[in-house]
Amino acid sequence: MFSELLQPDLRLMLLEDDQYGLHEFCLALYPAVAAEVLHGLEPADVWRVLKACDVERQAEIFAFIDPPQQLELVDNVEREHLSKLIEVMSADDRVDLLGRMDEDHVESLLPLVAKAEREEIRKMLSYPEDCAGAIMTTEYASLPEDITVREALDRLRQQAPDSETIYYIYITDSNRALHGVITLRQLILARPGLRLADLMRRDVVAVKVSDDAEEVARQLALFDLIAIPVVDEENRLVGIITHDDVLDLVQEEANEDAYLQSAIEPLENDYLDTPVVTMAKKRGVWLLLLAAVGFITAKVNEGFEGVSSRHDWLSWFLPLVLASGGNTGSQSATLVIRAITVDRSATRQKVRIASHELMTGFLLASAMSAFSFLAVMFLFGRNLQEAMVVAGTIGLVVTMGTLLGSALPLIFDRLGMDPALMSNPLISSLSDILGVVIYFSTAILILEMLL
């Protein structure tokens, strides 16, 4: 990457204490690139670079620094400087940062922050994590409806420096109630004398302050918006959420879902930035739980001691039989979880989902049964009855897998829990228990009772 090429130059500037060079560094690069070059530098050095430019620019670059490095920086600077930085940071970035910091540290810092910002921070920190209120920014552009396009453009020029975006302008009354929205594109194209009330769109797509982040992402994506307004219970405009934050959010959720699906507690940091012990904890909890389920399977297995010792060869195919159920179950669980994550209305179609899975399950069961019947007879030279035991079991566990895999996430969702907690390994482990029962019962039936 570009940033790797720049770091040696930056280190040289620091070594030579080249204030002019450091100043240029902060101004010439995109904040995102500057932040990347600063990655891995000592906190004291990062501050020497940042302090070469004004505090507004510092805040812009700081917002692009990784959360773990941000926390390191916060711990290694005077509180006075930090409080200034916090004052000029954009409202959503600063709440992100303060939300991650140690509470005592935040409390010692807030008295130094200007009153207006301090009150806003306290309010935004009070919203529960992952709801619209916690991710919005309060820096939006708004105008009254009774002015003309010409006046609107003049007023917008004054608001612009403090607004996250001026491409959508929200029309509010004196109580901040949201009445409409106008795009800057409309303003540019409209006759200067037109009143905003005659130009604005009145059915504004908005989210509630308590809506969860996934709902925000869905609405913004559905309507292809640059920003979506956030309103309180009385339809008063309290903030906006912009497209870039939603994109970050969607990527984060995709990571979280992928982790949960493989039975890993979501990571807060990047993979290589997560210490080994933290990683072991986030994985170990689930592995131990899965092992506990595995011991139940072992107990059930022990219960069938008789039949398995009379037919030694049964254990050869045990891993295959169990894996077939587990794999099918994982597929079903993933499909159902994605379906209800992407489209909430799918949750109301439980019967359709279950019948869809069941029919797919029958087709899969037939194919898998036929394949394993042939393999057991011709690759392992077992007799007809023995092949029937394996093939019959595989047909049954594949069908059982589709039902289990589709039902469990729906039940979790119904209970108000995250369906993604029904991870693939957990579905597999649970299907193992049933798989053992089905396998040995089928064996007893075909090998010992029918003949």
Place this chain on the structure above:
Amino acid sequence: MFSELLQPDLRLMLLEDDQYGLHEFCLALYPAVAAEVLHGLEPADVWRVLKACDVERQAEIFAFIDPPQQLELVDNVEREHLSKLIEVMSADDRVDLLGRMDEDHVESLLPLVAKAEREEIRKMLSYPEDCAGAIMTTEYASLPEDITVREALDRLRQQAPDSETIYYIYITDSNRALHGVITLRQLILARPGLRLADLMRRDVVAVKVSDDAEEVARQLALFDLIAIPVVDEENRLVGIITHDDVLDLVQEEANEDAYLQSAIEPLENDYLDTPVVTMAKKRGVWLLLLAAVGFITAKVNEGFEGVSSRHDWLSWFLPLVLASGGNTGSQSATLVIRAITVDRSATRQKVRIASHELMTGFLLASAMSAFSFLAVMFLFGRNLQEAMVVAGTIGLVVTMGTLLGSALPLIFDRLGMDPALMSNPLISSLSDILGVVIYFSTAILILEMLL
């Protein structure tokens, strides 16, 4: 949803052939909402609704209709009307549609499309799928650098109706070479007499026409952009990709990754819109492959016939032992695949990744070993040596799982294949083979050779 409430009204309008109502329906609703209400209606009815308004509005609504319904509509309308619709659709939406249609149908349609659009369509259809050229739109706003802010705003008013966004304006010369970028916000704030050359940002973040879609998403997300310009090999501006298309793309990729991770060929349509037979094929291919690996495990198992029949109880713990390796392997594979998907530079840190996994593996192996040692002794009443066999094996397979799970995706990536093809079930199946060997070898060593 809102749309479910509206459909009965719409059906009534159709029944009464209420042209005024249908016209209002098309104009009053957001195109995204109108498209949702049309979901599930017969093609003929959808066309009756759409044709109540002008072709530009038809195109806007059509763009929000699901791909399967779009194809149904395309097959049920006169070619003349379809060609007009295609002419006014935005360049990226129309290439999406034509790319999905039957080739013969496209060829019979293109002669009816106006020459300028036709040539552009042929060019865009020639880009390989999933590269920047295939997802861009050619409707961008561009200006020369030697005009003033005042002139720029005037010219922009003329370009606005044909531009996907006018919030970023690209500065090009007469050869379309990209020299800079200006935001509409800058234009609004700047002195009217200033020349664009003095205002524009010269180091433009751009992607190449052949860059893949993931790279586009990464760049746009990194710089928080509303749109990113696409240039050809000679740095000539050929199109832009907007934030909303990137958001859709990221969500699609998240779905695809989730499917692959659970060994399902990615679906083209929504879950419930995918026919059972298609679904069975997309899952069955992988299940049969996994079953084939399962039969290798069975063969290896058969090879250890002697030791497993001398120690019957070994098979009780076989599912647990294999699941422990598979679960750990799935975790590692997911972590590594996410790490290299999110940050390409992680691929160059193979040694760091491997050592990170190995150390985590040791911690997990110790915890899992200790837990299973106690469980085997006290829950199952086996003796010290027997508990050592199970606990020792679990320690080894957990370590082996982390190595296998992290190495295989990296090897796949190195070979130029999608690392996500190394799905969790495949990692588990491969680790099963090694798991059986480790289990019975440990058993022979501890139970028969040492004592």
